[in-house]
Amino acid sequence: DIQMTQSPSFLSASVGDRVTINCKASQNINRYLNWYQQKLGEAPKLLIYNANSLQTGIPSRFSGSGSGTDFTLTISSLQPEDVATYFCLQHNSWPYTFGAGTKLELK
Amino acid sequence: VQLVESGGGLVQPGKSLKLSCSASGFTFSSYGMHWIRQAPGKGLDWVAYISSSSGTVYADAVKGRFTISRDNAKNTLYLQLNSLKSEDTAIYYCARGFGFSDWGQGVMVTVSS
Numbered sequence: 152d153i154q155m156t157q158s159p160s161f162l163s164a165s166v167g168d169r170v171t172i173n174c175k176a177s178q179n180i181n182r183y184l185n186w187y188q189q190k191l192g193e194a195p196k197l198l199i200y201n202a203n204s205l206q207t208g209i210p211s212r213f214s215g216s217g218s219g220t221d222f223t224l225t226i227s228s229l230q231p232e233d234v235a236t237y238f239c240l241q242h243n244s245w246p247y248t249f250g251a252g253t254k255l256e257l258k
Numbered sequence: 259v260q261l262v263e264s265g266g267g268l269v270q271p272g273k274s275l276k277l278s279c280s281a282s283g284f285t286f287s288s289y290g291m292h293w294i295r296q297a298p299g300k301g302l303d304w305v306a307y308i309s310s311s312s313g314t315v316y317a318d319a320v321k322g323r324f325t326i327s328r329d330n331a332k333n334t335l336y337l338q339l340n341s342l343k344s345e346d347t348a349i350y351y352c353a354r355g356f357g358f359s360d361w362g363q364g365v366m367v368t369v370s371s
Contacts, residue, residue: 187302194351194361195302207361238302242356246317247292249302253345 152176157250163258168227170174172253174239179219183243186215186224189252190235198237199224231257259283259360261352266365273342279335279352289355293337295348296364304348306337308338311338320346341368 156179174184182202187195194212197206199215202222209217212227234257239250265277279291293305306326307315314326325338334351349364 187358194360194363195358197357197359200357200359228294240302240304240358244356245307245315247304249304251301 152246153180153244153248155239155241155248155250157239157253159253161254161256162249163256164229165258166229166231167243168229169235170255172224172237172239172251172255173209174217174222174224176220176222176241176243178242180241182218183241184215184217184222185240185242186213187240188233188235188236191236229255229257259353261360263277263350263352263356263362265268266350266367268368268370269342271343271369275339275367277337277339277350277365277367279337279354281333281335281354282370284354286328290305291326291335291355292353292358293324293326293335294351294353294358295346295357295360295367296351297345297348300307300348303348308335313320339367342371 156175158173173177184202188198189195196215198209200208203215214225222254260282262280266311269275290309292307296302297306305317308326327336345368349366351364352362354360
């Protein structure tokens with residue numbers, strides 16, 4: 152199985168900050184990497200698919216980059232509504248696997 | 259797009275349960291569908307996938323115990339959970355397509371005596 156190592160586990164940042172979250176795959180997953188946002192008590196929401204494609208309706212302050220084994224989710228200017236847990240998902244090969252999550256809080 | 263799960267509840271270890279996911283707002287028969295679960299306070303675990311042509315794939319942890327199926331006439335996805343264990347306790351979500359582009363609100367399954 153492909154292991155997804157996500158970092159950091161917790162992140163505290165201020166409104167307006169640039170925030171980066173990383174996922175590292177245990178083997179090459181090409182660009183088959185998605186990012187999700189999950190707010191407390193809600194279902195996950197797709198933000199970025201195939202490493203760098205912004206899902207329809209998602210604010211442009213969210214962006215994704217990377218290929219192969221190393222991927223990054225960037226929030227260019229943190230907003231209060233971005234407080235959530237963020238997960239990556241590899242869908243290159245079965246079984247699909249998620250990162251453990253990054254809990255983002257406001258400082 | 260709307261996905262609505264149902265069928266969860268409290269069940270004893272070793273017993274069975276069947277979850278449903280009612281889909282609307284898209285051509286259900288054209289999409290593969292997933293089940294994903296999230297144990298209380300934990301991360302997400304992919305459980306099973308069924309293609310538009312009803313081919314299936316399972317996570318090792320549920321293989322042989324869970325069965326994913328679909329009824330395109332009813333626009334409904336199912337997950338039959340057999341031989342339940344305490345570690346199957348989780349919120350179960352259904353999601354649409356390879357990219358998990360849309361998710362239901364989830365349904366809680368609690369396995370406890």
